[in-house]
Amino acid sequence: MLYDLARPFIFSVDAEKAHSLTIAGLKALPLGPAPHSDSVLATTMAGLHFPNPVGMAPGFDKNGEVPDALVRMGFGFAExxxxxxxxxxxxxKPRIFRLPQDRAVINRLGFNNQGQDKAIPRLSRMRRRMAKGLLGINIGANKDSDDRIADYVIGVKNMAPLAxxxxxxxxxxxxxxxxxxQDKGALEELLSAVMEARGDDRPRDDRPPVFLKVAPDLEPAxxxxxxxxxxxxxxxxxxxxxxxxxxxxxLSSNKQETGGLSGNPLKSLALQRLRDFRATSGGKIPLIGVGGIASAEDAYARIKAxxxxxxxxxxxxxxxxAIAKRINRELAKMVKRDGLTSISEAVGADDK
Incomplete structure (x- = not known):
């Protein structure tokens, strides 16, 4: 209710400035301990134990300034x-555009960030404050890089001990x-280099699981x-x-802005791509669903897919x-309604 009252003011401010103010506010405000998640929401993936399945996607906290605050807001993990x-x-700039009539955003930020060297000491401190919730670190290549695969290798070596x-x-x-x-030959070369950089000979604490994030704009091949x-x-x-x-x-007037579209209009495409990857892999590789999720119903549909x-x-x-707390609260009710003892039992239920 408070956010509903504040939203007109927030939306009157340039989108990127409003985002910067939000990060500053989360750094300054005491949020208290992380809320308790219902035990039915706890799940395990890639050897990691998540208190609940709802995470903050990358892009919100580009520089690793507030992952602890996000966990205190109810997210089970922050990337x-x-x-x-x-x-x-x-x-x-400008490079972020709200589409209020569509409950969407177009951005063309282009991996703006302060760089890994500046993030390393900050994330080292954050790790000690994250008693609950997990920390994911999303790595990319510099736009002007002569060797993008080498950039990912650097990212693995720099960030693996913290993630x-x-x-x-x-x-x-x-x-x-x-x-x-994402093309097959390039992807094979990239992932081979990444996994070698992670190194099976490193201590387990320095050898985190590696996830791959892909686009929705893909053909079956x-x-x-x-x-x-x-x-x-x-x-x-x-x-x-x-x-x-x-x-x-x-519907929004700025719908022709270039960049990536997120939010409600992405929901059906992202859900279909999730189903496509599930079918193609035969359920043999874990999946994380992102894109157009705004409610517990949306989240549960993605889990069942x-x-x-x-x-x-x-x-x-x-x-x-409060969205993470609300989705988790309602997800727990749905799991119990369906007679399940854990949300992990719902994963891929549409296949059954």
Missing amino acids: VGTLTPRPQTGNP DYLTVNISSPNTPGLRAL DIEDIVDVSMKQKIDALIISNTTISRPDL GATLVQIYTAMIYEGP
């Missing part, structure tokens, strides 16, 4: 980044040529190739999906900071 080896300013899991992000539409790394390479390289999970460059029927975990971001812009 920070995308972090690149060197700082970069990203694309020219509960690492995400290799090759799905942003806002770095020219980045999505080409692309999905088959990604699954084939990911399983061959023993990637621990796939994140389905990032923003879309497609433009479904939109095969996702072990879900992530949100754009919905919080429209629904407010």
Whole structure:
């Protein structure tokens, strides 16, 4: 209710400035301990134990400034980044556009971040404050890099000791040529280098699971190739999906802005891609569902379609900071309503 009252003021401010003010507020305000999650929501994936399946997607906390605050807001895990080896300013402003009539956002940020060197000491401190919830670190390549695969290798070596899991992000539409790394040959070369950099000879605490984040704008042959390479390289999970460059029927006046579209219009496409990856992999690789999730019903649909975990971001812009608590509370009711003892029993229920 308080957020509903504040939203008109927040929306009167430039979107990127409002986001910066939000991060500053979360750094300054005492939020108290992380809320208790109903035990039926606890789940395990890639050897990690999540108190609940609802995470914050990357893009919100690009520089790893507030993952502890996000956990205190009710998220079971927070994924920070995308972090690149060197700082970069990203694309020219303005580059974030709200689409209120569509409950959506278009962004063309371009991996703007302060760089991994600046994030490392900050995330080292954060790790000690995250008694509950897990920390994911999303890594990417610099726009002007001469060797993007080398950038991901640097990211693995820099961030692995700090992360509960690492995400290799090759799905942003806002770095020219980045999505080409989803092509089979390039993907095989990339993931082979990434997994070698993670190293089976490293201590387990420095050898986190590796997830791969892909775009929703894929053809069936692309999905088959990604699954084939990911399983061959023993990637621990796939994140389905990032923003879309497609433009479904939109109502807002700024719908033609270039960049990646997120929020409600992405929901059906992201759900279908999740089903496609589930079918193609035969359920043999864990999936994380992202895109257009704004309610417990949306999250549960994604879980029943095969996702072990879900992530949100754009919905919080429209629904407010209590969204994770609300989704978790309602998810627990749905699990019990269906006679299940754990939400993990619902994963892939649509297959049965």
